[in-house]
Amino acid sequence: MTELILGAGGMLARGLARERPGAISLGIGDLDVTDSAALARAIVPGVSVVWNAAADTRVDLAESDPAHLAVNDVAVGVLAGLCRDAGALLVHVSTDYVFDGRPGRPWREDDPVAPVNAYGRGKLGGERRALGSGAEVLVVRTSWVFAPGGVNFVDTMLGLAASGKTELKVVDDQRGRPTFAPDLARALVRLAGAGARGLVHFANSGATTWYGLAKEALARAGYGHVRLVPCATAEFPRPAARPANSVLDTSLYERLTGETPRSFTDALDEHLRLRAEAAGT
């Protein structure tokens, strides 16, 4: 039986490739998930699991360019239908941005969704197509993903500090749970192996703001001298609105696997270690 990892090259897909060394990793150059005919040639009987890590994660661009819908929404439906027909398990990933962000307790899987941006609406479309397909499906929502070599907030902050910036203004009124992509990959494998199906939330432990995340990352990387200035979202206008509170409740994950996600600060330490190794320092 064959396992496929789609979206190879992305942060999550690289983690999955390490966790599932026997799986075939396909990047956009090998298999563009918006090409239904190519998907149909790849997802055939004999494929046991499809790990879908392909996504268009450009949240701001999504506001003006509907191209993200082909990947994040429509393709997921095609993929799920093919998995159903082939008898394969589809493991798909969604986002905390399906929630509107009103303050309160962390978001549970059955809480009402109301995305505040186009990316969130597209991802919600994708998860609904997957869950409604009749295929065997696990959809895991996650948040604030980082890993070495990817486009992510932690590395952006580290890059700015390395370039000599001594003061950075960072948004301090959006709360979420940072997630280390290799931990997410392990969580997907653990959930799938435990027979979990349907919708499950996963993120590292510890809720913070972007300011709080920047502070932890810079201090741990030896950039404690960089002055961080907390600011409001309104002072930092972006094309896409962001939910103010997208903290995910992971108690279902904990019940299903018997594991508590490690803290994002421990994950940051590993992230920094891996970056240093990759840089040969």
Ligand SMILES: NC(=O)c1ccc[n+]([C@@H]2O[C@H](COP(=O)([O-])OP(=O)(O)OC[C@H]3O[C@@H](n4cnc5c(N)ncnc54)[C@H](OP(=O)(O)O)[C@@H]3O)[C@@H](O)[C@H]2O)c1
């Ligand atoms: N990043 C976050 O903060 C975050 C937060 C919440 C949820 N998520 C979700 O987590 C999952 C994993 O994302 P990630 O963080 O690993 O993102 P990522 O690093 O941006 O990886 C996504 C990968 O998908 C590929 N891709 C894009 N369009 C494709 C297509 N048409 N066919 C095949 N591959 C395509 C990308 O290739 P190119 O780079 O060549 O375009 C990239 O390698 C996604 O479902 C994402 O929506 C991410």
